[in-house]
Amino acid sequence: MPPTVMVRLIRILAANLTGYFEPVFRKAGLSENIFHVLCLLMAAENGEASPGELTGLVGTSKANMTRILDQLVGEELVSRAADAMDARRLVIRITPHGRQVACATVPKMMGPLQQAFAGLTPEEFESLGRLMQKAILSLDKGNFPLPGHE
Numbered sequence: 001m002p003p004t005v006m007v008r009l010i011r012i013l014a015a016n017l018t019g020y021f022e023p024v025f026r027k028a029g030l031s032e033n034i035f036h037v038l039c040l041l042m043a044a045e046n047g048e049a050s051p052g053e054l055t056g057l058v059g060t061s062k063a064n065m066t067r068i069l070d071q072l073v074g075e076e077l078v079s080r081a082a083d084a085m086d087a088r089r090l091v092i093r094i095t096p097h098g099r100q101v102a103c104a105t106v107p108k109m110m111g112p113l114q115q116a117f118a119g120l121t122p123e124e125f126e127s128l129g130r131l132m133q134k135a136i137l138s139l140d141k142g143n144f145p146l147p148g149h150e
Helices: 003-027 032-043 051-058 062-074 096-116 122-141
Strands: 078-082 090-094
Touching (some): 003 096, 032 062, 032 078, 032 090, 051 062, 051 090, 062 078, 090 096
Antiparallel strands (some): 078 090
16 A cells, blocks of 8 residues: 555544544533543553643644643643642643543543444454554654655
């Protein structure tokens, strides 16, 4: 498969999945990026991360992450404080309320997820999950050469 086709398929998949999940996020009063931040904080050691780390993991701009964090702090889903070891560094921590909101949202995503992948057999869906995890780990390790950097 030519790389350009693969890129297009991945982009189409991501865009269409957003459409399946957007109503769930809207009902929960969340955006996709806000939900992503909550999930990242839940998965992080001690439930915390810096704004810069979150910006990179979510794939958004610093300005947009500031807006997202302002909203999360305002809704008491996260707290923002200076790092105890380095007062120049901010630490974002998920609150118990933030954990509750994220955990309550996940089960509501199962219907849209099943609907989105209804054309796959359970075995194909499981294989897709394994391949996506493998691809993400490879991306994290930088195993895919960028064009012109081979």
